[in-house]
Amino acid sequence: MSLLTVTNLEKTYVSPEGSLSRIINVPHFEIDTGKQIALRGSSGTGKTTFLNLIAGILQADSGHIVVAGEEITALSESERDRLRAHYIGYIFQTFNLLAGYTALENVMLGMMFGTGMDTNFAQHLLERVGLGDRMQYRPSQLSVGQQQRVAVARAIANRPRLVLADEPTGNLDYHHANEAVTLIREICHENSAALLIVSHDSEVLGRFEEAKDFTQVNCV
Ligand SMILES: Nc1ncnc2c1ncn2[C@@H]1O[C@H](COP(=O)(O)OP(=O)(O)OP(=O)(O)O)[C@@H](O)[C@H]1O
Numbered sequence: 001m002s003l004l005t006v007t008n009l010e011k012t013y014v015s016p017e018g019s020l021s022r023i024i025n026v027p028h029f030e031i032d033t034g035k036q037i038a039l040r041g042s043s044g045t046g047k048t049t050f051l052n053l054i055a056g057i058l059q060a061d062s063g064h065i066v067v068a069g070e071e072i073t074a075l076s077e078s079e080r081d082r083l084r085a086h087y088i089g090y091i092f093q094t095f096n097l098l099a100g101y102t103a104l105e106n107v108m109l110g111m112m113f114g115t116g117m118d119t120n121f122a123q124h125l126l127e128r129v130g131l132g133d134r135m136q137y138r139p140s141q142l143s144v145g146q147q148q149r150v151a152v153a154r155a156i157a158n159r160p161r162l163v164l165a166d167e168p169t170g171n172l173d174y175h176h177a178n179e180a181v182t183l184i185r186e187i188c189h190e191n192s193a194a195l196l197i198v199s200h201d202s203e204v205l206g207r208f209e210e211a212k213d214f215t216q217v218n219c220v
Pocket residue numbers: 013014015016023041042043044045046047048049050093167200
């Protein structure tokens with residue numbers, strides 16, 4: 001059954017000079033419940049924009065995005081925020097951890113808008129990503145790979161149906177990149193979440209049964 005369906009999605013940006021450039025033109029894309037899909041595309045091709053549209057952070061110019069039966073493209077900004085908190089976990093390209101809070105607080109803060117505070121589950125997730133001994137550390141006291149694992153734990157905190165992972169290996173060496181992708185795939189599987197991962201890294205994406213070139217999806 002389809003968890004995410006995208007149809008005729010378009011997004012155009014206005015450049016600083018005032019000209020229009022169409023970044024997204026996705027005629028059709030879908031992910032079934034619990035499935036894992038990887039999209040490979042080079043820098044600047046619109047991968048982050050695509051994920052931000054699916055997450056409802058950006059608003060589309062036209063087209064439809066349906067997640068778990070709800071049409072994100074028909075909702076107001078506050079309704080999109082609510083939908084995102086309930087259905088979508090997002091591992092951001094730049095992590096977006098809150099600097100003033102510990103790893104545990106970062107995982108728990110997102111729960112406030114979703115399933116509600118659950119300290120035990122937050123602790124369990126941090127242990128699961130190998131940070132059982134770093135829960136009281138702030139982002140600046142963690143390595144980049146560790147910060148990314150906090151971001152992975154936070155993305156699962158509201159038990160989402162869909163996890164979006166934006167270039168999750170961009171800041172890691174080859175060994176840690178492989179480890180990170182394996183962890184993200186396992187944790188999504190364990191929590192029955194579908195996964196959409198975008199990256200420029202063909203090696204990592206080669207390990208997915210369902211991997212596509214982003215240009216096959218985004219026909220700009
Ligand atoms: N707010 C904006 N206004 C105008 N242009 C923008 C805006 N945001 C992004 N763009 C442009 O849209 C294009 C796609 O950006 P996006 O961040 O989606 O690419 P990406 O595929 O994620 O790249 P990367 O692999 O480097 O992360 C870029 O050329 C960028 O300059």
